[in-house]
Amino acid sequence: MSPLILLAGGYEGQIHTLSFDPDANPPTLKLTSSAKCGLAPTWLVLSPTSPTLYVADEWGAGPSVLTSHTISPSGALTLTSATRSGAAETDEWPCHASLLLSTAPPRLLVATYQGCTLSSIPLLATGEFDTTEEGGGRQTISFLGTGETGPLAWRQDQDHPHAATVDPTGGFVVVPDLGTDCLKVLRVNAVGDLVRGTDVALTAGDGPRHVLFSVLASGETVLYVLNELSNSISSFAVAYPPTSLFPTFTPLQSSLSLLPSSPHPHQTDFSSWHAAELKLSRDGRTMIASNRAEGHDPANPPPGAEDVLALFEVDSRSGTLDQSSRKLVGSGGRAPRHLSLSSERVGAQDSDMEWVAVALHDSDEVVISELAGGELREVVRLKGAGKPACVLWVN
Numbered sequence: 001m002s003p004l005i006l007l008a009g010g011y012e013g014q015i016h017t018l019s020f021d022p023d024a025n026p027p028t029l030k031l032t033s034s035a036k037c038g039l040a041p042t043w044l045v046l047s048p049t050s051p052t053l054y055v056a057d058e059w060g061a062g063p064s065v066l067t068s069h070t071i072s073p074s075g076a077l078t079l080t081s082a083t084r085s086g087a088a089e090t091d092e093w094p095c096h097a098s099l100l101l102s103t104a105p106p107r108l109l110v111a112t113y114q115g116c117t118l119s120s121i122p123l124l125a126t127g128e129f130d131t132t133e134e135g136g137g138r139q140t141i142s143f144l145g146t147g148e149t150g151p152l153a154w155r156q157d158q159d160h161p162h163a164a165t166v167d168p169t170g171g172f173v174v175v176p177d178l179g180t181d182c183l184k185v186l187r188v189n190a191v192g193d194l195v196r197g198t199d200v201a202l203t204a205g206d207g208p209r210h211v212l213f214s215v216l217a218s219g220e221t222v223l224y225v226l227n228e229l230s231n232s233i234s235s236f237a238v239a240y241p242p243t244s245l246f247p248t249f250t251p252l253q254s255s256l257s258l259l260p261s262s263p264h265p266h267q268t269d270f271s272s273w274h275a276a277e278l279k280l281s282r283d284g285r286t287m288i289a290s291n292r293a294e295g296h297d298p299a300n301p302p303p304g305a306e307d308v309l310a311l312f313e314v315d316s317r318s319g320t321l322d323q324s325s326r327k328l329v330g331s332g333g334r335a336p337r338h339l340s341l342s343s344e345r346v347g348a349q350d351s352d353m354e355w356v357a358v359a360l361h362d363s364d365e366v367v368i369s370e371l372a373g374g375e376l377r378e379v380v381r382l383k384g385a386g387k388p389a390c391v392l393w394v395n
C-alpha cells in the first residue's frame with residue numbers, strides 16, 4: 001500500500017500535509033509540506049468529487065475567512081478562492097462547515113459560533129466560491145435571539161450554532177446550538193434555499209456541539225448528538241413522514257456520560273472538561289467520542305494529564321449505544337479536538353484497515369491508532385503538528 005495522506009489544520013495558522021506509511025517497520029508519520037492559511041484554519045472540508053479542500057479560519061477577519069484550495073497528488077495545497085463566512089466581516093468565528101451536494105449548484109454550509117449565523121455559499125463547477133452577483137444564491141440566516149439560552153452563562157450567553165450537518169437524504173440540515181440547548185432543523189427547498197422548521201429540545205446545559213447521522217441496515221435513520229458542556233451523547237430516531245415537510249425526531253437515549261469517575265489529579269471537578277468530536281466505525285458497531293480536559297495552560301500542561309476517548313458498542317438493530325460497554329481509553333495526549341477515520345477517505349475499501357487519526361491541540365500532536373474489534377491500538381504519532389484542531393484523510 002502507498003503511504004496515506006492527511007491534512008491537519010490548527011491554531012498556528014498553517015495546514016500541514018502528513019504522510020502515513022502503515023507498511024513501514026515501524027509505521028511512520030511524517031510532515032511533508034505546509035501551507036500558510038490565515039490565523040487559525042481549524043475546520044477542514046474535503047470535496048468527495050474533486051481534489052478540493054475548503055478551510056474555515058476561525059480567527060480570521062475580512063474577505064479571506066473561508067478559502068478553497070486544490071490538492072496535488074502529494075497533498076500540497078494551492079489557494080484558488082476566498083470569501084467571507086457570514087454576513088459580517090469580523091468577529092464571526094466560523095467553527096464548522098459541510099458540503100450540501102443535493103442542490104444545483106452545490107453549496108458550502110458554514111456555521112459561525114460568535115457571528116451566530118448559518119451561511120449557504122454556492123460553488124462553481126471548478127470548486128471555487130461563486131462570489132458574483134448573478135451567481136449569488138448566497139443565503140445567510142441569523143439565529144441570534146431565536147432561542148432561550150441555557151443555564152451555563154459563561155458559555156450560553158447567546159445562540160451559538162456549532163455545526164451544520166446535512167442529513168442522509170440531502171434534503172435537511174441540522175444545526176446544534178450550543179447556546180440554547182437545541183437542534184435547529186432546516187429544510188432545503190426546491191430552489192436550494194434553507195427554510196427553518198421547529199427546534200428539537202435537548203436537556204438544559206447539554207450544550208450540543210456536533211451531530212452524526214447513521215442509516216441502519218433496516219433503512220431507519222438515527223441521529224447522534226455530542227453534547228460539549230454536559231460531556232455526553234444523546235440520540236434520536238429520525239423519521240420522514242410523507243405528510244410533513246420536516247422529519248420527526250424521537251428521543252432514544254439522553255445524555256450518556258463520557259466522563260471518568262474522577263477528574264485529573266490537578267483538578268477539583270469536571271468544569272473544564274468539554275466533549276469535542278464523535279465518529280462511527282465503518283461497520284457501525286463502534287462509536288468513538290473525544291473529551292478535553294482544558295483547564296490548564298496549553299503551553300505548560302501538567303505532566304501525565306492524558307485526555308480520554310470513550311468507545312461504545314452500537315446495537316445494529318436499534319442504533320442505541322450500550323452504556324455498559326463503554327470503555328475510556330487514553331487519547332494519546334491533551335485536548336483531542338477532532339478525530340477522523342481512514343474509512344471516510346475517498347477511495348477507501350471495505351477490506352482496508354481502519355485507522356483513527358486524533359488531532360491533539362494542547363499537546364501539539366497527531367496520533368494514529370488502529371481500530372479493530374472495538375479496540376484502539378496506537379501505532380504512530382507526530383509531534384509539532386501546528387496545534388492541530390482538525391485532521392482529515394485525503395487518500
